[in-house]
Amino acid sequence: MRHAEHVMGTVVSFDLRPGELDARALSTALELACAALHAGDEQLSTWKPGSPLSRVRRGELALDEAPAAVAEVLRRCAEARELSGGWFDPWKLAGGVDPTGLAKGWIAERALEQLRLAGVGAAMVNAGGDVVAFGEPEPGRRWRIGVVDPRGPGALLGVVELDGAVATSGTNERGDHVLDPRSGLPARELLSATVTGPDLALADALSTGLLAAGEPGLAPIESLPAYEGLGMRHDGTTFATAGFTLEPLRNEAARRPPERRRSRLRRPRSVQREPR
């Protein structure tokens, strides 16, 4: 079952495999997941002036009087700031603390959790290009997610097989919207940064941090056991953590069954991308 929900100023799409659930139970699970998205958006939106987070930012609402989600997301932001080596720092942004770089992923995780608790067999939530999933879409295969090539008009850099989450931050479409927390200036070194790992909230924050940092942002990700990162510079070259597995996209390979063409491509750092 697929579904697209307009929320958080974007489209969040669902792909559900029912497992043991009947149609009615699956539908109920989806409703709960969508409710979690909207609740998260209501509480954590920085675009909505009346949201609890906006009121906390303006000093109109004390943190301990706000919904628990606000404090929880800020706690996760502080944790992500540590884990990113300071490259993700929502306290360094203009207008007060802005957890948007983590909150979208966190909210998507809450939605996915509803599906897991309801007993859905396998599910994928794609929140505007930040993706988290569990289970197998078909027996014996994992969810396959294409990573966008930030250079137009190219297509995809390759495919990651998901064991948790993948988040991509870029300067490609929304302009220089990520600030380097150390200089306070827009980050310009990279075209895009992609991070995979078990948790989308942290992957989301780490990809924002990697985009802000450029290559120095890779070391903190390398030190996290389950997270991998990939950055692309403006000249089209890429660098990645040792364990980042990106399956190249080849036209003739696309029609073969996925289990036959799984390859583990270990990228040394600072390696030039192969021409296609």
Add this chain to the structure above:
Amino acid sequence: MVRRAPIVLAATVAGVAAVLGYHPHARPLPSAGVQAPAASAPASSGAGTARRLTGSDAPNKYGDVQVQVTTSGGRITRVAAVRLPGADGRSQQISSYAGPQLAQQALAAQSANIDGVSGATYTSESYRASLQSALDQLPAPTAAQASG
């Protein structure tokens, strides 16, 4: 052949839509919603039916996005943005390459056997929303048989 073409088309669209995270709605549509009836196709070369479907405007905070899908012989052959944000300099700059890039993505995704895409942002989500509404104009397989 005339009856079968829309079924092939729907199957292909479902494949693309899977990649993009959407699905063609399996609901009967008023005939006004489908722009190019299958019967108008030249059937000689095997190239099949060419049809063009235009999605609805999908607004985002940078402006409106509208997408057109061209199919031929049951495959999506072209995905073009007929409207992208362009009210100010930055939007124009974004749109000038976002359109072709997203079109390529949709076409690449058609043959890439993937479940989704990481890296999209605001404009592309609107693009997808409009693409979905274009795909929604395709008849569902059963409806196609009934009407075709």
